Amino acid sequence: MIQVHNVRKRFGDNEVLKDVSFRVDDGDVIAILGPSGSGKTTLLRCLSFLEKADAGKVDFDDKTYDLGSASKKEILQYRRKIGFVFQDYQLFGNKTALGNVTEGLIVARKMKRDEAEKLGREALDKVGMLDRADYYPSKLSGGQQQRVAIARAMVSDPGVIFFDEPTSALDPELTGEVLDVMKKLAENRTTMVVVTHEMEFARRVADRVIFMEGGLIVEEDGAEQFFTAPKTQRAAEFLRGIEAGF
Amino acid sequence: MSERILKELADSFVKLLIPGIRVTIPLTVISFTCGIIIALIVALVQVAKIPVVRHLARFYVWIIRGTPMIVQLFVVYFGLPSIGIRLAAFPSAVIVFSLSVGAYCSETIRAAIESVPKGQLEACYCVGMTFPQAMMRIVIPQAMRAAFPPLSNSLIGLVKDTSLAYSVAVVEILATAQRIAARTYDYFWLYCEAGLIYLIFSTVLTWAQRAVERRMERSR
Numbered sequence: 001m002i003q004v005h006n007v008r009k010r011f012g013d014n015e016v017l018k019d020v021s022f023r024v025d026d027g028d029v030i031a032i033l034g035p036s037g038s039g040k041t042t043l044l045r046c047l048s049f050l051e052k053a054d055a056g057k058v059d060f061d062d063k064t065y066d067l068g069s070a071s072k073k074e075i076l077q078y079r080r081k082i083g084f085v086f087q088d089y090q091l092f093g094n095k096t097a098l099g100n101v102t103e104g105l106i107v108a109r110k111m112k113r114d115e116a117e118k119l120g121r122e123a124l125d126k127v128g129m130l131d132r133a134d135y136y137p138s139k140l141s142g143g144q145q146q147r148v149a150i151a152r153a154m155v156s157d158p159g160v161i162f163f164d165e166p167t168s169a170l171d172p173e174l175t176g177e178v179l180d181v182m183k184k185l186a187e188n189r190t191t192m193v194v195v196t197h198e199m200e201f202a203r204r205v206a207d208r209v210i211f212m213e214g215g216l217i218v219e220e221d222g223a224e225q226f227f228t229a230p231k232t233q234r235a236a237e238f239l240r241g242i243e244a245g246f
Numbered sequence: 247m248s249e250r251i252l253k254e255l256a257d258s259f260v261k262l263l264i265p266g267i268r269v270t271i272p273l274t275v276i277s278f279t280c281g282i283i284i285a286l287i288v289a290l291v292q293v294a295k296i297p298v299v300r301h302l303a304r305f306y307v308w309i310i311r312g313t314p315m316i317v318q319l320f321v322v323y324f325g326l327p328s329i330g331i332r333l334a335a336f337p338s339a340v341i342v343f344s345l346s347v348g349a350y351c352s353e354t355i356r357a358a359i360e361s362v363p364k365g366q367l368e369a370c371y372c373v374g375m376t377f378p379q380a381m382m383r384i385v386i387p388q389a390m391r392a393a394f395p396p397l398s399n400s401l402i403g404l405v406k407d408t409s410l411a412y413s414v415a416v417v418e419i420l421a422t423a424q425r426i427a428a429r430t431y432d433y434f435w436l437y438c439e440a441g442l443i444y445l446i447f448s449t450v451l452t453w454a455q456r457a458v459e460r461r462m463e464r465s466r
């Protein structure tokens with residue numbers, strides 16, 4: 001279980017996260033929704049120490065990590081327990097698909113190459129990319145790159161995988177293959193926190209929905225509840241706006 | 247061109263090629279290798295923003311880029327002895343050329359490192375790597391790919407610049423041409439021939455550069 005406590009973050013005068021707390025149970029999929037600029041990306045970045053929060057703590061595996069003041073060693077230990085999938089994939093350009101997936105195992109976790117490659121191939125197989133194991137990222141489509149990126153994030157069997165709008169950089173016809181892979185992960189009880197604008201996906205795959213606005217969690221619900229009967233006016237308006245097709 | 251001159255030029259071609267192979271090439275290879283190592287270090291301390299050292303690095307680049315190489319050669323070879331440091335001609339030239347390559351190429355490498363998207367570093371962090379691991383394994387290899395064409399140009403530039411070592415009594419191609427011509431008085435032809443040797447060297451390097459670039463293109 002992961003418990004996030006009171007995350008705050010400001011960029012200059014702009015208070016982007018104002019006291020955000022939530023819990024992620026093992027095996028749960030949490031969808032974070034909210035309008036542009038509400039702080040979703042910043043939240044995920046703070047939760048992976050890509051951005052230093054002004055305040056906030058995370059309880060993870062019986063340990064508490066301070067998001068504002070963890071030591072380098074703690075950050076390294078924490079990061080080895082998470083996975084992150086970026087909006088723009090960020091596959092390592094100088095590595096093949098397999099190399100991308102095994103790099104963290106070999107370099108960061110000092111695993112033997114053949115052992116890492118065995119795990120790497122399994123992970124690529126799970127995302128349907130085994131036949132492209134030797135391809136460089138520049139030779140893969142966006143959807144294929146993102147599937148490799150998902151394999152890279154899950155290969156170390158992390159306690160949680162963060163996704164920041166994993167399909168929003170993709171051509172519409174390529175989003176399906178990525179969402180299918182994520183759905184499969186969810187069925188296998190992979191713990192995921194997914195920032196997304198894909199409402200269908202959130203509704204069908206997520207267990208819970210967190211709705212953010214202006215740096216605050218405005219509503220937190222079971223997914224079905226959120227989409228059929230949101231409790232707050234703001235969430236209802238947000239959903240209506242999306243239905244109206246914008 | 248008379249038959250005598252033709253025969254003489256054929257003769258001197260070998261005589262010029264020998265110092266080219268024995269002096270110009272080692273001078274270039276050693277200086278460039280040392281220079282690239284210096285350049286990498288100088289670029290990295292700036293990218294990693296290491297306090298104090300990065301300012302020293304800037305200072306070094308400023309000095310080297312702001313002064314003529316021939317002045318640097320004079321300072322090292324003719325100047326240092328007067329404060330008690332005596333270096334032979336060849337090592338003096340190696341020092342000056344290495345420092346020069348180090349300064350110019352550090353800018354090239356720094357720009358190349360900065361051209362690698364920041365997301366690559368973040369992706370490294372998210373698979374558990376440290377900053378040095380990320381640099382060594384992911385960022386620098388991609389930066390070097392981007393830096394390869396300008397670094398190749400620097401190498402070709404260096405081959406030609408080694409002729410400046412003539413001024414500090416390194417017996418390289420130009421100095422040899424000068425010696426032969428002093429005997430035969432065919433200055434025009436001998437200096438042209440010296441130029442021809444440089445032309446051959448830089449042409450071969452240009453071909454090599456293209457071949458490597460084609461190979462890199464295939465492995466990405």
Ligand SMILES: Nc1ncnc2c1ncn2[C@@H]1O[C@H](COP(=O)(O)OP(=O)(O)OP(=O)(O)O)[C@@H](O)[C@H]1O
Nearest residue numbers: 011014016034035036037038039040041042043165
């Ligand atoms: N590095 C930064 N420096 C300054 N301001 C930033 C930075 N990153 C984000 N912000 C600001 O923080 C606010 C929240 O941004 P964030 O990217 O977290 O929103 P978001 O919810 O992910 O939006 P979107 O749905 O458009 O991705 C915005 O006002 C943004 O301008």
Ligand SMILES: [Mg+2]
Nearest residue numbers: 040041042165
């Ligand atoms: Mg965002």
